[in-house]
Amino acid sequence: MDVKCTDEQTREVTSRDLQLTHPERARGVSPVHDNIVIIKLQRNQELKLKAIAKKGIGKLHAKWNPTAGFSYKYEPDIKLNQPRLSALSETAKMEFVDSCPTHVYRYDEVSKRVEIEDAIQCMYCGECVRKGEQIAKGGDLVAIHQRSDIVHFTIESTGALNPEEIVLMALEILRDKMTKIKHHINNPLQ
Numbered sequence: 001m002d003v004k005c006t007d008e009q010t011r012e013v014t015s016r017d018l019q020l021t022h023p024e025r026a027r028g029v030s031p032v033h034d035n036i037v038i039i040k041l042q043r044n045q046e047l048k049l050k051a052i053a054k055k056g057i058g059k060l061h062a063k064w065n066p067t068a069g070f071s072y073k074y075e076p077d078i079k080l081n082q083p084r085l086s087a088l089s090e091t092a093k094m095e096f097v098d099s100c101p102t103h104v105y106r107y108d109e110v111s112k113r114v115e116i117e118d119a120i121q122c123m124y125c126g127e128c129v130r131k132g133e134q135i136a137k138g139g140d141l142v143a144i145h146q147r148s149d150i151v152h153f154t155i156e157s158t159g160a161l162n163p164e165e166i167v168l169m170a171l172e173i174l175r176d177k178m179t180k181i182k183h184h185i186n187n188p189l190q
Helices: 082-086 090-098 127-136 163-186
Strands: 002-004 011-014 037-041 046-048 067-080 105-108 113-116 142-157
Touching: 037 046, 067 113, 082 113, 090 105, 090 113, 090 127, 127 142, 142 163
Parallel strands: none
Antiparallel strands: 002 046, 011 037, 067 142, 105 113
């Protein structure tokens, strides 16, 4: 890059100003966006730089990681013991509902029942289980387990790739690794 501001107005130098020195070696290499502001130059200021694009993976350095955040959570399997809950007073039912810090439960004033409002909000803290044991003397008002067949993933992208691409590429890499493992199991001497 070699840019000079010759005007009276400030000149924005952007990723569009980058020039490939070896286009034949840089197939598919380009900025994600061509309007990324690098610097603002005033009259008679200039910027000369040489930028080197390197391909890498997040395992080697975080700068190559396309995710800013990633988490997963097993789907909660929540079972309410309605016969035991129905034997409680209205105040005790509301205390049970209020024991959950993430508002998984709600009390229906019409049916006078405790219901699961949003199971996925459960963070497995056990507060409702403890409150159930305290209120019902012996507990078993609620049973909470993690389902192993349903997992919720949350991916926050850095913008280099969209979340769908990240998941698909990760699955492709995993498939390739599993193929290599299978090959080595079937051909142990190679």
